[in-house]
Amino acid sequence: MAKESFELPIYWNDYEDIAMGLYEKFGDDFGESQIYRIRFTELLDWILSLPNFAGTREQSNEGHLEQIQTAWVYEWRDNQ
Incomplete structure (x- = not known):
């Protein structure tokens, strides 16, 4: 029987999960200041x-985006 991978959906408040996804997508293309x-x-x-x-575009807000940027920086730092 084939093993199925099941990933839970990610929403706006899942800052760390979003940051990990961004780091996986871009790696070291962006450093902290960028x-x-x-x-x-x-x-x-x-x-x-x-x-x-x-999540949807309509559910986003500046606070979410700021939190995601910060979490992305921490994710980047953890991988240096």
Whole structure:
């Protein structure tokens, strides 16, 4: 019997999961200072394109995006 992988959906409050997804997608393409300079419009599009992300554009807000940037920086630091 084949093993099926099942990933839970990710929502806006799952900052660490989103950050891990962004780090997996971009790796070391962005360092700490670059992550904080990413425009929220770009960040929003990248988040919405992550696999298993179930949130909507309308549910996003500046606070979510700021928390995600910070979590992404910590994820980047952890992998250095």
